[in-house]
Amino acid sequence: MHGFELIVSVASPRELEGTDLSPYDAVCLGSPYCRRVEGNYAEELDLLPGVVSLLHAAGKRAYVTTPAVPREADLPHVARLADAASDAGADALEIHNMGVLRIVREKGRRVAVHMGAYANVYTHLAAGVMRDAGAVRVRPNAEVSLEEMAILAREAGVEVEVLVHGKIPLGVTDRCFLLTEPEESDPKCPSACREVHWLTSRQWVLKTVGKGVLSGRDMCLLEHLPRLVADGFRVFRVEGLYETAEYRSEIGAVYRKALSRAFAGGEFAVEDRWADAARRHAPRGLCNGYSFGTAGRTYVGTVLQDANPEV
Amino acid sequence: MAELLASGGSMEMVRAAFDNGADAVYVGATGWSRRRAQYEMDDDAISEAARYARSAGRILRVAFNTLPASSEVPLFLARTDALRDAGVRDFILTDPGLMMALKNRHPDTILHASVGCTIINVQDALFYKEAGASQVVAECRMGKATMRRIKAEAGVGLEVLVHATTCYTLLGRCTMSSYTKQGHHVDERGKDHFPGSPNRGGLCYRICLSDWDQVGASGELEASGVVLPNRAYFLADDIPDLIDLGVDTIKIQGREYSVPLVGRMVRFYRDLIDACVRDRAGFRMDPWRERMARIVADRDVERREKTAGLISESLDR
Numbered sequence: 001m002h003g004f005e006l007i008v009s010v011a012s013p014r015e016l017e018g019t020d021l022s023p024y025d026a027v028c029l030g031s032p033y034c035r036r037v038e039g040n041y042a043e044e045l046d047l048l049p050g051v052v053s054l055l056h057a058a059g060k061r062a063y064v065t066t067p068a069v070p071r072e073a074d075l076p077h078v079a080r081l082a083d084a085a086s087d088a089g090a091d092a093l094e095i096h097n098m099g100v101l102r103i104v105r106e107k108g109r110r111v112a113v114h115m116g117a118y119a120n121v122y123t124h125l126a127a128g129v130m131r132d133a134g135a136v137r138v139r140p141n142a143e144v145s146l147e148e149m150a151i152l153a154r155e156a157g158v159e160v161e162v163l164v165h166g167k168i169p170l171g172v173t174d175r176c177f178l179l180t181e182p183e184e185s186d187p188k189c190p191s192a193c194r195e196v197h198w199l200t201s202r203q204w205v206l207k208t209v210g211k212g213v214l215s216g217r218d219m220c221l222l223e224h225l226p227r228l229v230a231d232g233f234r235v236f237r238v239e240g241l242y243e244t245a246e247y248r249s250e251i252g253a254v255y256r257k258a259l260s261r262a263f264a265g266g267e268f269a270v271e272d273r274w275a276d277a278a279r280r281h282a283p284r285g286l287c288n289g290y291s292f293g294t295a296g297r298t299y300v301g302t303v304l305q306d307a308n309p310e311v
Numbered sequence: 312m313a314e315l316l317a318s319g320g321s322m323e324m325v326r327a328a329f330d331n332g333a334d335a336v337y338v339g340a341t342g343w344s345r346r347r348a349q350y351e352m353d354d355d356a357i358s359e360a361a362r363y364a365r366s367a368g369r370i371l372r373v374a375f376n377t378l379p380a381s382s383e384v385p386l387f388l389a390r391t392d393a394l395r396d397a398g399v400r401d402f403i404l405t406d407p408g409l410m411m412a413l414k415n416r417h418p419d420t421i422l423h424a425s426v427g428c429t430i431i432n433v434q435d436a437l438f439y440k441e442a443g444a445s446q447v448v449a450e451c452r453m454g455k456a457t458m459r460r461i462k463a464e465a466g467v468g469l470e471v472l473v474h475a476t477t478c479y480t481l482l483g484r485c486t487m488s489s490y491t492k493q494g495h496h497v498d499e500r501g502k503d504h505f506p507g508s509p510n511r512g513g514l515c516y517r518i519c520l521s522d523w524d525q526v527g528a529s530g531e532l533e534a535s536g537v538v539l540p541n542r543a544y545f546l547a548d549d550i551p552d553l554i555d556l557g558v559d560t561i562k563i564q565g566r567e568y569s570v571p572l573v574g575r576m577v578r579f580y581r582d583l584i585d586a587c588v589r590d591r592a593g594f595r596m597d598p599w600r601e602r603m604a605r606i607v608a609d610r611d612v613e614r615r616e617k618t619a620g621l622i623s624e625s626l627d628r
Contacts, residue, residue, distance in 0.1 A: 034537060039424075069481055072432045072457040092413030098407070102441075120429075120485055121379035122511070125408020129442060141378070142507055143486050170336070170487050172481030174452075175540070196528035198556050199537065202626060203519040215490055217396045290495075294492035295507065 004229075004259055007063070007161070008240040008248055012039030013047065014194075018245035023246070023252035024238075026061035030240055032068040032096055033172060033212040035077070036183060038190045039269065042066060042081060048088040056089065065094040068118040068172045068212075086110040092137070101133050109134045114161065117142065117169045120177065124155035131158050142168045146224075147294045150231045158182060159235055160274050163286055164221040165251055165278070166239025167207055167214035168287075168296055176210040193242070198284065204297070206286045206291060215296060217287035221280050223270050223303040224288070225262035245280045254278065270303045278304060312588055313554050313561050316372070316470070317577045320350035325360045325371075327574040332581030335370035336360070337403060340390060342404075342502035344374035345427060346516040350566040351364065354390070358397040365398070372401040376411070376425035378510050379502075383624070386411065386502055393419065405510075407442040414443030414573030421445055426472065427483035427510065432457060436465040445561060446470055447575035451477040458556055468559035473580070473609070474546060475564050476614065478517040479539035485509070488516045492625045507625070517618050547580070547603050548596050551587050559582070568613050575606055 008024045010016050011031035021027065027049060030042030041047055042065050055062040065086040070078050080106050085093050095101050096118035104113060115121055115130050115138040127138045138158040140149050146162075153160040178184055178192040193210040200206075205216030206273050219239075222227065228236070236253060240248040254274045262268050276287060288300035299305045317333035319325035328336045338344075338360055339351035352360065364371035375396060391402065391413055400420055404410045405427035413420055424430060424439035424447040431450045446468030449458060453471075461469050464605050478485055486508065493507035505512035523537040524533055526589060553561060563580055565573045579602060587594045 067483070069429070069431060071454075072460060075432055075434060092564050096437040097431070097435065098428075098434045099436075102434045120378065120483065120510075121407050122380070122406075123406055124381040125384060125412055126378075127404050127408070129411055131405045133438075141486070142512070143489055143505075144380075144512060147380070148380050155381060168486075168490065170490050171478075171485040173480045177539070188334060197533065197540075198526040199517070199523045201523045204518060204521075206487070206490075213485075260474060280416045290489075293493075293495065295493040296486065 001291045003234075004056070004263060005061075006252065006255055006259060007235070007237045008252055009065070009237065010248070011241050012035050012041060013051075014039055014116075015240065015245070016051070016247075017138060019240070020054075020249035020252065021058065021060060022146055023249075023256035024060060026063060026064040027055055028065055028094055028237075029258050030065040032094070032118065033209055033241075034176065034193070035067060035074070036190045037193065043077075045081060048090065050082050050089050052088040053275045060093040062089075062196050063092045063094055063114060064090045065116060066096065066100050068096040069118070069174050070097055070100060071174065074101065075099065079107070095135070101130065101135070104208070104230070105133045106121075112136050115139060117163070118172055121152070124152045124246070127152055127156035131156060132208040137161055137239070139163070142170070142290050146228070148292045149233070149295070152187070153232065160233060161235040161237055162221070162233050163239060164228070164236045165240075166218055166237075166243070168219050168290070169208065169212065170215055170296075171213035173211055178207050178210040183204065184305060194308060203287075207284075209306065215287065216284040217297055218278070218282040218285075219288055219289060220282070220286040220299070220304055221288055221299045222258055222274060222278060225258055226268045229262045243281075277306055281300060313584065314560050315577070315580055316560050317583060318523070318560040318564055318566040318568075318573060319352070319360060319371075320346070320573075321352070321570070322356055322359060324566070324570045324573050325337045325363060327570050328577050329367050329369055330364065331577040332573045333369065333577050335363065335372055335401075335560070337372040337374055339374045341503050342388070342498055342512065343377055343379075343387070343394055345376055345509055345513045346566050347506070347512075348504060351513070353399070357394060357399065359399060361399050370401055371399065372403055372423065374425065376403050376405040376427050377505075377512055378406050378427070383502060384409070384412070386500060388416065390500070391417075404444075407439065410439070410442040410444060413418040423468075423470065424448060426451065426528075429481050429483040431481075432461045433464050436461045436467055440465060440514075448472070448562070451475055451482060455552065455556060458558065462557050469557075470560035470562055470563045471553055471558050473553075475542060475551065481542050483510065486560050487518055488560060488625070492516060516621045518622060518625060521526070521617050521622055545581060547599060550580075551591070551594060551596070552582060554587055554591075555586070565610075567617055568610060572606070572609055572613060576610070576613055579603065579606055
């Protein structure tokens, strides 16, 4: 790969609408959290040919995610999803579950595989097992530090994707926290997760999206981009799920410029307007702690360390 | 007949579990299992426990079921080599890469895929079988239909946790604890215990069990005192069904509980399983409920005390 790749996640046509994709090289389509997300590209298979063509015409790569926790009853759909993504010409399938990895392998590896955030990749040996099963790229678990990721990339011979900005995935379940009735009959579904909901307790803030728990603070590696470049990372993601079009557009623009500058070498400094955008879109503050081996919610750095309104 | 697997958080607990009827006991290797170090065992203690198991004709299983750093793989191989030399053959692992490495190095080892693998469908079970596991632990909320399929199609043993208080999220796929607090404690062998990360070092601060408020986009309170669901699945009532289903291992957790309580729990499940197997047609659950309720009440008291302590420990001072 020449240069770098900047990816954004987009769950549905609703999230795609109004998002300026010009800063991005690739779009990961669909939500891994819930099959009932309205317009979920990972569920509405008829949408895939059109959106993949659209992205290709715009010079973008198109990846399609899969459910993070597919129960037995979900597997027939997942098998159809893998076929549909391949038939639509998607450039890769993002997989979080080992059973799904096995299904895709058994289908003859018709599409490249990227291991997603919930695949629990912690070691180069695990990445190697997934590589042998068809994975060409892995996104290590959020807890894996940058130092560990560099070892993993070197030893396993796979591309490593780094979350540079956005909510950190902290947990996933298969029962929606935002509903009081079964999801088939609760009138709040599927609208409940379109609204923003925070969980607060003591000194902690988390974001709930129903079947997923995300960090309250936004991961931000803006000031550390030169280090990422020096460490050899080339694939970066902005987490765009459950965010606004403005978020995806403006944060993407910041990272396109910042990464271009970091890859050009020479002096690198976080511009005020970049920092302002990062702060403006992070009402609960910024963090990057896992990257440096500390608790996820901490911020390590000297530029945006003040952007933490919580205790 | 289904094996009864019990917890061994200390040598005293290992003895109590075996003496009260456990067919097998699992212990955690210090720094490598899903509990903090005080409930794990060093190699000398594990060797002693293995000898005790062998003398009783039972099995000792050693958990290396955390997810380490890549740089710690040599430590894992050296430690499992030493334990194998001491006669240990049964291991519980989570990382598929470690599974393959250990199985390739020592084909005579017996590997079980831990609850941390989050095995939720038959294809998951087949994946971990290919990685070297001969038995898989069912995710705590797995339905019985999926268990049947795994038994029928996967060709691996199936282990089910009974009376485990499950996590709000799927166990093994949660980093809420380490998001709030994570440290580093490197022991004399060079193993990082990653305190605060249950996946990496075992200590979970259980922040999900704190009292939460749900707040909207503008900070408006939507609900107060929100409880993140954290229920127990597969109660004693399910045991007859699990036996009928052909489950290979019934596991009761509890390394953090007191030794007398673990002894009572093991004896209860031993008696219940034996009674059920002895007279399946005539087996009725009712006579067992009162004894079960007393155990559950005592267990919950111990658990609540531990949880309050863990949450307090996680707060910045």
